[in-house]
Amino acid sequence: MSIRHGILALLAFFFLASPSFAEDGLITIDAGRKDATIPLFVLSQPQAAKTLILLPGGGGDTGKIISGQPGSTNFLSRSRELFQAQGFNVIVMYRASDLDDLDTDYRVTKPHINEIERVVQFAKKTFKKPIWLIGTSRGTVSATAAAIALGASNVNGLVLTSSVTDFKKNGIGSQALEQLKIPVLIVHHHNDQCRICVPSEAFKAIDLLKASPVKKFVEIEGGSNPTGDPCGATHWHGYINYEAETVNTITDWIKHPSK
Numbered sequence: 001m002s003i004r005h006g007i008l009a010l011l012a013f014f015f016l017a018s019p020s021f022a023e024d025g026l027i028t029i030d031a032g033r034k035d036a037t038i039p040l041f042v043l044s045q046p047q048a049a050k051t052l053i054l055l056p057g058g059g060g061d062t063g064k065i066i067s068g069q070p071g072s073t074n075f076l077s078r079s080r081e082l083f084q085a086q087g088f089n090v091i092v093m094y095r096a097s098d099l100d101d102l103d104t105d106y107r108v109t110k111p112h113i114n115e116i117e118r119v120v121q122f123a124k125k126t127f128k129k130p131i132w133l134i135g136t137s138r139g140t141v142s143a144t145a146a147a148i149a150l151g152a153s154n155v156n157g158l159v160l161t162s163s164v165t166d167f168k169k170n171g172i173g174s175q176a177l178e179q180l181k182i183p184v185l186i187v188h189h190h191n192d193q194c195r196i197c198v199p200s201e202a203f204k205a206i207d208l209l210k211a212s213p214v215k216k217f218v219e220i221e222g223g224s225n226p227t228g229d230p231c232g233a234t235h236w237h238g239y240i241n242y243e244a245e246t247v248n249t250i251t252d253w254i255k256h257p258s259k
Helices: 003-017 080-085 110-127 138-150 199-208 243-255
Strands: 025-030 037-043 051-055 089-093 131-136 157-161 184-189 215-220
Touching: 025 110, 037 080, 037 110, 051 080, 051 110, 051 138, 080 089, 080 243, 089 110, 110 131, 110 138, 131 138, 138 157, 157 243, 184 199, 184 243, 199 215, 215 243
Parallel strands: 051 089, 051 131, 131 157, 157 184, 184 215
Antiparallel strands: 025 037, 037 089
16 A cells, blocks of 8 residues: 555544534524424534533523524523533534424423434434433423433433422423433422422432432532522522532533432
8 A cells, every 4th residue: 555545544534433523603403394493502522421412491592692602591501611611512402493482381292302302313423422411490391201202222311400390290200200211310409499390399309210220319509699580590490600510510420420
């Protein structure tokens, strides 16, 4: 083999062996319905061992786009770079373009699960790393439903923060948690005053994770100056002024899941 051919072969090897990282920033992928797309904000971490898909709560919208950055103040959306800084690929999944809201009824439907599956497959193809879903508030309804439906072959771990705890309709307590066979972390703020996201009820959900190989409940107590709606992003519900510490708690556990 000539030197030239050897160099070309070596370059081809590195090209094929390297992950096909998406360009960081706001992109869209096909939602699987006519003219509908799913907005994603992608943050790559070349040394990452895992990819985190963040599922915000509320209506799931991006907020006002400023210089290519989603303006949503949701805890997961505004903390995206904190997760990346801890050594993970990060994909924030926002509401599909043909929807006006992401209420809890829609978040457990087959069309929504299909949307999340498309994001999971995009993440697998792009980063080729294990996938963890992280949901907050209404996003925990989506994350739980998707983890159950897609199974351990697609979703490798689950984190639920400020969970919707309704045990009768759509909340995490009403879903088939006993079917989850992956590590699960439940995080809740001690002072959360959102009436449908009760800390004591979130704690009870741990007992329903019968098949999970490792599971843990963590109660957060830090933060300051909560304002606005008790179910909103700038209240205890959104870990206000304690985002970095909460993210560190979550990512430390994802790196080394333990009871």
